[in-house]
Amino acid sequence: MKYSENEKQVLEIFEKLRLAMLKNDPAPLKEHVAEDYTGCDAGGRVHDRELMISAYGPGGVKLEQFDASDITAKSWDNTVIISGNTKIRGSWEEHQFEHSSRFMDVYAFRNSEWKLIASQITDHVKD
Secondary structure, eight states: OOOOHHHHHHHHHHHHHHHHHHHTOHHHHHHHEEEEEEEEOTTSOEEEHHHHHHHHSTTSOEEEEEEEEEEEEEEETTEEEEEEEEEEEEEETTEEEEEEEEEEEEEEEETTEEEEEEEEEEEOOOO
């Protein structure tokens, strides 16, 4: 698939955020997640930037796997939407988890940089 320059830039940011969550590195999250970010996890819980950064920073969620596939990017003016499939496995405190999900992330171009402003995750239905 041929991507625009904006889509390529946002796909690079998506990859930086994916790796940051795997490594519990809050710096890329602080840099690329908008102050007014809103996300909805697979359980339907809404969270903000502060919760996202604390959840995936040091002492937070420990991911053993975070694979992304079938990634697509679409853009309009100053907005890019990234969507695809993810497989994640890890733990939060004493709870183990494993999910296969669809996701959609919305990025906006603000003050000369791309910021993640919203995300939605939906678990795949298991047969």
